[in-house]
Amino acid sequence: MPNRDNSTHSTFAQQQGHFDLPARLELTEPVINAPMAGAAGGSLAAAVSASGGLGMLGIGSSASPDWISEQSGLARAPGRAWGAGLMAWVLEESLEPLRLLLRERPDLVSVSFGDPGPAAELIRDAGALCAMQVGNAADLERALQPDIDVIICRGGEGGGHGRNDVATLPLLQLALAATGKPVVAAGGISGPTGVAAALAAGAQAAWVGTRFAASDESLSHDHVKRAIAEAGLDDTVFTRAFDIAQGIPWPAEFGGRALRNAFSDQWASDEDRLSAAVAGDASITATVDAARRNGDVSTAPVYAGQSAAGSASHESAADIIADLAGFRGHLRAAVDRWN
Numbered sequence: 001m002p003n004r005d006n007s008t009h010s011t012f013a014q015q016q017g018h019f020d021l022p023a024r025l026e027l028t029e030p031v032i033n034a035p036m037a038g039a040a041g042g043s044l045a046a047a048v049s050a051s052g053g054l055g056m057l058g059i060g061s062s063a064s065p066d067w068i069s070e071q072s073g074l075a076r077a078p079g080r081a082w083g084a085g086l087m088a089w090v091l092e093e094s095l096e097p098l099r100l101l102l103r104e105r106p107d108l109v110s111v112s113f114g115d116p117g118p119a120a121e122l123i124r125d126a127g128a129l130c131a132m133q134v135g136n137a138a139d140l141e142r143a144l145q146p147d148i149d150v151i152i153c154r155g156g157e158g159g160g161h162g163r164n165d166v167a168t169l170p171l172l173q174l175a176l177a178a179t180g181k182p183v184v185a186a187g188g189i190s191g192p193t194g195v196a197a198a199l200a201a202g203a204q205a206a207w208v209g210t211r212f213a214a215s216d217e218s219l220s221h222d223h224v225k226r227a228i229a230e231a232g233l234d235d236t237v238f239t240r241a242f243d244i245a246q247g248i249p250w251p252a253e254f255g256g257r258a259l260r261n262a263f264s265d266q267w268a269s270d271e272d273r274l275s276a277a278v279a280g281d282a283s284i285t286a287t288v289d290a291a292r293r294n295g296d297v298s299t300a301p302v303y304a305g306q307s308a309a310g311s312a313s314h315e316s317a318a319d320i321i322a323d324l325a326g327f328r329g330h331l332r333a334a335v336d337r338w339n
């Protein structure tokens with residue numbers, strides 16, 4: 001089990017932002033499964049951690065206390081480092097989900113999409129590392145404050161919620177130039193070449209969502225997994241339409257990247273009209289909710305990034321980590337070529 005002693009946590013090096021994240025978490029692979037609400041539960045997190053990466057739970061806006069404690073128990077079971085991600089805008093209402101989680105002793109907690117503020121303090125007091133996903137220059141500026149230990153550069157090509165302002169690589173280069181804190185690359189990474197690129201740039205690890213969302217251990221509906229595996233490079237759309245339809249109160253500055261489908265084709269470019277339609281007609285919300293339950297991917301949100309093109313069905317998390325571990329050969333080949 002990694003050392004999570006507070007005195008170690010607050011070494012001078014860490015205060016200055018210089019520390020080796022994989023070493024601190026005793027990772028043997030520089031891979032973190034993204035915390036994905038609705039997809040990343042304890043089974044996925046445990047499988048990723050047991051394979052040498054960092055397994056993460058995605059704690060959504062409606063996660064119950066029982067869900068948090070049960071899934072944390074699963075994530076912790078391999079006896080390796082694990083973590084979880086929550087939404088900052090949800091914690092602005094109440095810090096209770098975070099308090100429950102911290103009782104389970106995660107090693108790393110990410111707080112994204114809003115100001116991590118008071119959450120960051122609780123996380124560090126509990127001896128865990130506090131991470132934040134950043135999606136533009138203002139987010140990066142916030143993450144440079146001392147209460148954030150790990151910066152996740154998440155480009156707009158990534159799946160699920162976030163910003164659509166800049167792509168991963170420009171953000172990553174800016175962050176690496178600005179800080180000595182551990183920086184992790186997220187958005188668009190699905191294979192060993194992507195991991196190699198992120199590490200060669202200076203990221204300490206890759207944060208991979210979409211490919212794990214289609215994995216055997218993902219909590220997603222089978223139809224959703226299949227749709228991700230079958231999607232092509234330009235089959236996604238960035239939109240708020242699904243949140244508007246479901247009445248989920250995401251701050252308007254954040255949308256989500258999902259597979260294009262009949263619902264997004266109808267509404268993605270007409271979000272104001274959708275808001276008005278939902279206000280006057282409850283059947284829209286009911287239809288999208290039912291589609292989610294039934295795995296009707298023509299209407300339900302299938303959150304996935306451009307890296308869906310590099311995803312497959314019927315892969316275990318261990319298979320994915322074994323494939324991503326091939327980054328070593330790509331890094332060696334690049335060095336040999338240019339030496």
Ligand SMILES: Cc1cc2nc3c(=O)[nH]c(=O)nc-3n(C[C@H](O)[C@H](O)[C@H](O)COP(=O)(O)O)c2cc1C
Binds near residue numbers: 060158186187210
């Ligand atoms: C299905 C799905 C659900 C997601 N849910 C969350 C979430 O609950 N919390 C969070 O911080 N990020 C969430 N994300 C975003 C991921 O943390 C990450 O930024 C993204 O998956 C990285 O890009 P990639 O999908 O190209 O790997 C989600 C992503 C996906 C695909």
